[in-house]
Every structure is written in C-alpha cells, then in structure tokens.
Amino acid sequence: MSPAPAVQIMPPEKPVPMVSAPQQQPPLAPEPETPFKVEVQDLNVYFRANHAIRHVTLGVKPQTVLAVIGPSGCGKSTFIRALNRMHDLVPGARVEGRVFVDGEDLYARGIDPVLLRRRVGMVFQRPNPFPTMSIYENVAAGLTLNGIGGNHAEIVEHCLRQAALWDEVKDRLRHAGTSLSGGQQQRLCIARALAVEPEVLLMDEPASALDPIATAKIEELIHELKEKYTIVIVTHSMQQAARVSDNTAFFYLGELIEMGPTAQIFTNPRERRTEDYVTGKFG
Amino acid sequence: MPSREAIIDAPASEAAAAQHHASHPGTSNLGDRLFNSTLWILGAMILVVAGLIVLNLAVAARPLAKDHSLWGFITETQWDPVEDRFGALTFLYGTLVTSMVSLILAVPVAIGLSLFITQFAPPKLGRVLTMPVELLAAIPSVVYGLWGLFIVVPWLRASVEPWLGKHLGWIPLFQGPPIGLGYLASSMILAVMILPTIVAVSVEVMKTTPEATREAALALGATKWEAVMMTVIPYSRAGIVGAVLLGLGRALGETMAVTMVIGNSPQISASLFAAGYSLPAVIANEFAEATSSVHVAALAGLGLILFATTFLLNAGARVLVNAVQRGPRRVSG
Ligand SMILES: Nc1ncnc2c1ncn2[C@@H]1O[C@H](COP(=O)(O)OP(=O)(O)OP(=O)(O)O)[C@@H](O)[C@H]1O
Ligand SMILES: [Mg+2]
Numbered sequence: 001m002s003p004a005p006a007v008q009i010m011p012p013e014k015p016v017p018m019v020s021a022p023q024q025q026p027p028l029a030p031e032p033e034t035p036f037k038v039e040v041q042d043l044n045v046y047f048r049a050n051h052a053i054r055h056v057t058l059g060v061k062p063q064t065v066l067a068v069i070g071p072s073g074c075g076k077s078t079f080i081r082a083l084n085r086m087h088d089l090v091p092g093a094r095v096e097g098r099v100f101v102d103g104e105d106l107y108a109r110g111i112d113p114v115l116l117r118r119r120v121g122m123v124f125q126r127p128n129p130f131p132t133m134s135i136y137e138n139v140a141a142g143l144t145l146n147g148i149g150g151n152h153a154e155i156v157e158h159c160l161r162q163a164a165l166w167d168e169v170k171d172r173l174r175h176a177g178t179s180l181s182g183g184q185q186q187r188l189c190i191a192r193a194l195a196v197e198p199e200v201l202l203m204d205e206p207a208s209a210l211d212p213i214a215t216a217k218i219e220e221l222i223h224e225l226k227e228k229y230t231i232v233i234v235t236h237s238m239q240q241a242a243r244v245s246d247n248t249a250f251f252y253l254g255e256l257i258e259m260g261p262t263a264q265i266f267t268n269p270r271e272r273r274t275e276d277y278v279t280g281k282f283g
Numbered sequence: 284m285p286s287r288e289a290i291i292d293a294p295a296s297e298a299a300a301a302q303h304h305a306s307h308p309g310t311s312n313l314g315d316r317l318f319n320s321t322l323w324i325l326g327a328m329i330l331v332v333a334g335l336i337v338l339n340l341a342v343a344a345r346p347l348a349k350d351h352s353l354w355g356f357i358t359e360t361q362w363d364p365v366e367d368r369f370g371a372l373t374f375l376y377g378t379l380v381t382s383m384v385s386l387i388l389a390v391p392v393a394i395g396l397s398l399f400i401t402q403f404a405p406p407k408l409g410r411v412l413t414m415p416v417e418l419l420a421a422i423p424s425v426v427y428g429l430w431g432l433f434i435v436v437p438w439l440r441a442s443v444e445p446w447l448g449k450h451l452g453w454i455p456l457f458q459g460p461p462i463g464l465g466y467l468a469s470s471m472i473l474a475v476m477i478l479p480t481i482v483a484v485s486v487e488v489m490k491t492t493p494e495a496t497r498e499a500a501l502a503l504g505a506t507k508w509e510a511v512m513m514t515v516i517p518y519s520r521a522g523i524v525g526a527v528l529l530g531l532g533r534a535l536g537e538t539m540a541v542t543m544v545i546g547n548s549p550q551i552s553a554s555l556f557a558a559g560y561s562l563p564a565v566i567a568n569e570f571a572e573a574t575s576s577v578h579v580a581a582l583a584g585l586g587l588i589l590f591a592t593t594f595l596l597n598a599g600a601r602v603l604v605n606a607v608q609r610g611p612r613r614v615s616g
Pocket of ligand 1: 072076
C-alpha cells in the first residue's frame with residue numbers, strides 16, 4: 001500500500017461529508033437535496049452468528065463513483081453484494097436494514113430480486129465466466145437472457161473494447177471463456193456486466209489481477225461510465241480509489257468508519273483509524 | 284512463528300533435497316514410469332477380460348452356426364427348443380422396449396429430482412431426500428420383482444391399463460386386453476430400479492457446478508430457473524448422459540425383476556399391455572433345462588447379442604452426445 005496519502009492526485013477541497021456513521025452526525029448546513037441513486041439505511045449482514053456488516057448507513061448520488069476501501073476481511077464484498085441481493089442464496093446469510101435504489105427498497109416485501117438485478121450489474125471479486133460458453137456467448141449472455149434485441153455482435157465488440165479485451169480475443173471469440181488468463185477473464189466479466197447497460201454498476205476489485213496498462217484502461221472506462229452510470233467499486237489500491245472515485249467509504253471490522261469526498265478521506269480524514277489506514281500504518 | 288532452528292534448517296534441508304535429486308537423476312522419473320505402466324497394464328486387463336468373455340460366449344455358441352446364420356438368428360422370431368428352431372428377435376425386442384420405456388419414464392423424473400435436490404430444495408431437505416433414493420438403489424431386484432407382482436401388476440390390470448386403453452386406445456401401444464403382466468409392468472419396475480442410479484450420479488455431477496457461475500447468471504438478471512438452465516444443465520450435461528447410460532445398462536441387464544413380471548411369453552406385440560420376454564430372462568429361465576447342445580448354444584448366442592446390444596447402445600449414445608455437444612472449443616491458441 002502507498003505509504004503517503006494521495007495528496008498530489010486529488011487536491012484537497014473543503015470537506016463535505018455526504019453521509020456518516022450514526023455516531024458522528026455532523027452539524028453542517030444541509031445541501032440542496034439531490035436524491036440518492038443508491039441509499040443504504042442501517043444495513044446489517046449476518047453469516048450465522050458472524051455480524052459481518054454493522055449498522056451501515058450511506059448514500060451514493062447518481063453519476064458518481066463511490067470507492068469502498070478497508071483491510072481484508074472488513075466486509076467490503078459483503079457490503080457490495082448486499083446492494084444486489086446476492087446474499088439471498090447464501091445459506092446462513094441474513095440481511096437487515098434497507099437499501100434503496102431510486103427510492104425503492106430492495107429488501108421490502110414483494111420486491112422481485114430478478115427485476116432489481118437487471119438494473120444493478122455486478123463484477124465479482126473472483127472472475128466467474130460461464131464455463132460452458134464461448135467468449136462471445138459470455139458477453140452476449142445477458143442480452144439473450146433479458147431479450148435485448150439489436151445487433152449482438154456489435155454490442156459484444158463494443159463491450160469487449162470498453163473492457164480493453166477486444167484486441168486480445170477478437171480472433172478467438174468462439175473459444176471457451178475459461179481458456180483466458182485470470183486477468184483476461186476479469187475483463188471478460190466486466191464486458192459481460194456492461195452489455196446489459198445496468199444503471200448501477202457494482203465492481204468488486206475489478207483490477208486486482210490486471211497489469212498497470214489494463215488497470216489504467218479500466219480506470220479510464222470507469223471515468224467514461226460515470227457519465228451514465230452510478231458506480232460502487234471495491235479496491236485495495238488507495239491510488240486507484242483516489243484516481244477514480246468521487247467519494248470514499250472506509251470500512252473496518254464491518255463498520256463504516258468514515259465516508260466523504262475522496263480527497264478529504266485521503267488528506268484530511270476525521271477519524272484516526274482512517275488516517276492510519278490510508279497512510280499505511282495498518283491494513 | 285517458526286523457531287530459529289527451523290529457519291536455519293530450512294535452507295540446509297532444501298540444499299540436501301537438491302543434492303539428493305542431483306545424485307539420483309531420474310529416480311522420480313523411474314517411479315513415474317513404473318506407476319504409469321502399472322496403470323496401463325490394469326487398463327489393458329479390463330479389455331482382455333471383456334475380450335475373453337466374448338470369445339468364450341462365441342465358442343459356446345459355435346454349434347448354432349451349423350444351421351443358423353448370424354443374421355437369421357437375430358431376425359428369426361420363432362423360439363422352439365423342441366424343433367431346434369432358435370431366433371433371438373422376440374427377446375431382443377422385449378429387452379429394447381422395456382429398457383427404452385423405462386428410460387422414458389425414469390429420466391425426466393430423475394433429472395427433475397436431481398435438480399430439486401441440488402438447486403431448489405433447502406439444503407436440509409435435499410440431504411433428507413437423498414437417503415430414500417440411496418435406499419432404493421440397495422433393494423435386491425427380487426424384492427422389486429415381488430413388489431411388481433403383488434402391487435404393480437394388479438394395479439396396472441385394474442386401473443392404469445383400462446384407463447390408458449380408454450383414453451389413448453387409438454395408439455397401438457395401448458391396445459389389447461389389460462393383463463397386467465407384460466412390457467408395461469417390466470418398464471415400470473425397471474424405471475423405479477434405475478431411478479436411484481441416475482439420481483445419485485446426476486446429483487453428484489450437478490453439485491460440482493461452481494457456485495460463482497450461478498451467481499454470475501443471477502447478477503445478470505436471471506431467475507433461479509434461468510440460472511440453472513444457463514449454468515447447471517450445460518455444465519453437467521455430459522455427466523447426466525453418463526448417469527442415464529448407467530441406468531440403461533442396468534435396465535438392459537436386469538434379469539430377476541423382469542422375469543417375474545414380463546409374462547415370459549416369446550412374442551412380439553405392438554402393445555405395451557402384452558406379455559413378452561427379454562434376453563436375460565430367457566437365458567436365466569432356460570439354461571438349467573437346456574439339454575440339446577444347440578439349445579445351450581442358442582442361449583450363449585443370446586448372451587452375445589445382449590452384450591453387443593449394450594455395447595452398441597452405449598457407443599451410440601456417446602457418439603450422439605459428442606455430436607450435439609455444442610459448447611465452445613476448449614483449446615486456446
Ligand atoms: N459466504 C460467507 N459465509 C460465511 N462468512 C462469510 C461469507 N462471506 C464473507 N464472510 C465473512 O464476512 C466477513 C467479511 O468478508 P468479506 O468477504 O466481505 O471481506 P472483504 O472486505 O471483501 O475482504 P477482501 O478484501 O479480502 O476481499 C469475513 O469475516 C468473512 O469471514
Ligand atoms: Mg472482498
């Protein structure tokens with residue numbers, strides 16, 4: 001991890017906390033209300049007795065990028081998966097609290113997770129291409145599934161280009177998705193998620209297996225996508241968080257310690273633990 | 284924390300290992316080769332045993348060749364030990380019909396049950412359900428035969444066959460008097476017998492589908508059912524076919540239960556209600572009483588045909604699977 005906070009990358013601004021953990025309600029003047037695209041209220045996730053996410057409350061504005069950082073095992077993946085109701089099918093997992101997308105509570109009774117997941121795309125921490133499908137079929141899978149028409153070949157090419165994979169696979173689109181390298185599979189999964197044009201994109205360490213060039217391309221992509229989408233990205237790289245995100249949330253032991261504009265989190269955090277983490281004292 | 288000695292020791296032992304390696308070049312290689320050739324020999328032995336069985340049967344069937352051609356034996360429908368007229372077709376027909384009908388009955392149920400156990404049932408219920416299925420596999424076939432004789436046959440005679448005859452009687456399969464004993468009874472018993480085999484293997488295969496790919500499908504907006512069709516089914520297709528072939532093998536070779544309910548009458552009939560006979564059943568029933576050498580030879584010939592049928596069906600199914608297996612190419616390059 002970088003020993004120094006990313007001062008050079010993002011010049012400090014006036015700290016404007018978006019939302020904070022309940023115990024530190026800032027008495028700042030309320031901003032004009034832009035409705036949150038994604039809003040989380042008092043979210044708790046349990047794996048049997050393990051209380052993995054504790055009372056998390058935060059909001060993400062439309063067309064912004066939220067970076068989720070924190071030491072390994074602090075619950076970043078658990079948090080981001082809760083935004084897509086991915087815990088529904090995990091035996092022993094239980095979710096409490098409310099998650100709103102466009103003001104609609106995902107965990108309310110009568111909400112169909114299937115319809116929700118079509119609007120909220122996800123790139124998983126471990127690449128998971130469909131093993132029986134070719135590269136092409138992997139990217140087109142969501143199109144076929146959701147009955148999206150149009151020129152699939154064109155969409156597939158576009159998404160593979162966006163994910164910086166096209167040049168490497170254009171001559172072997174009919175080969176198995178699993179025949180690719182780990183980093184290539186990760187980009188394939190990014191392309192697959194892009195194809196269905198989700199409104200909210202959840203990315204769990206999308207660049208963890210990529211070389212610097214591919215990483216730069218993915219970060220560029222995130223900048224591009226921000227024009228249209230709302231993005232939540234988990235990352236272990238402070239520099240990456242600093243480069244791509246508008247806001248950063250720091251998690252520790254399942255709690256949201258601090259959230260605010262990225263520049264402020266890295267240069268002028270309110271919490272001691274945040275500072276220790278971003279300056280590389282632990283984690 | 285490793286102890287200080289361990290830290291100091293580690294490089295030393297590594298060096299020793301390296302030296303050991305260097306001073307015996309090819310040692311592990313020799314072990315590999317030994318292991319490899321042992322496996323090769325074991326593999327070859329299976330082929331040798333199978334070959335010897337065929338050879339023995341062929342020798343035993345020799346006397347038949349005097350006045351029966353191979354093709355004549357297969358296509359002849361008469362089976363008359365008194366007149367020394369032997370034809371295999373009725374038995375072959377009975378075996379094929381009962382096996383196929385039992386597959387038609389069992390496979391959809393088995394696949395549905397496997398999917399339910401692995402994908403849709405709560406984990407606990409899934410585990411509870413596999414127990415009776417495994418129990419079914421352990422019941423001796425003579426017990427199935429008894430169950431067939433006392434329960435299934437009367438039920439077919441009294442309810443199922445009259446009902447089928449009334450509503451589907453325009454199909455030749457369901458015409459004729461409802462006697463109970465016959466192809467339909469055998470097929471049903473066989474279906475129950477092969478069900479646990481197919482389920483047990485399919486469940487194991489389906490369980491190997493990586494959970495992460497199912498999550499991938501769900502995240503794209505798939506329903507549970509769509510996710511299963513996108514991931515579990517294609518992933519386990521080859522294994523499911525293998526499971527069905529195992530079931531088919533059992534159905535083709537099943538002797539006791541079939542003998543007890545098929546009616547044991549050498550005739551070919553389009554109706555499933557009719558009594559028939561099967562290859563294993565006639566071999567088992569007549570071998571002890573076969574006196575003339577031609578009769579014994581004819582029974583050995585039936586054995587050969589059974590063997591060949593099993594082999595051909597298996598090979599055919601494999602070819603079929605490979606042909607329809609779309610799927611992307613596995614090699615990169
Ligand atoms: N499927 C699961 N079953 C049980 N416990 C789980 C499961 N997934 C996560 N946990 C627990 O939840 C906690 C948070 O895990 P999570 O995967 O969210 O961490 P993370 O912050 O994403 O870590 P990393 O940076 O290593 O990916 C851990 O204590 C982990 O043991
Ligand atoms: Mg994680």
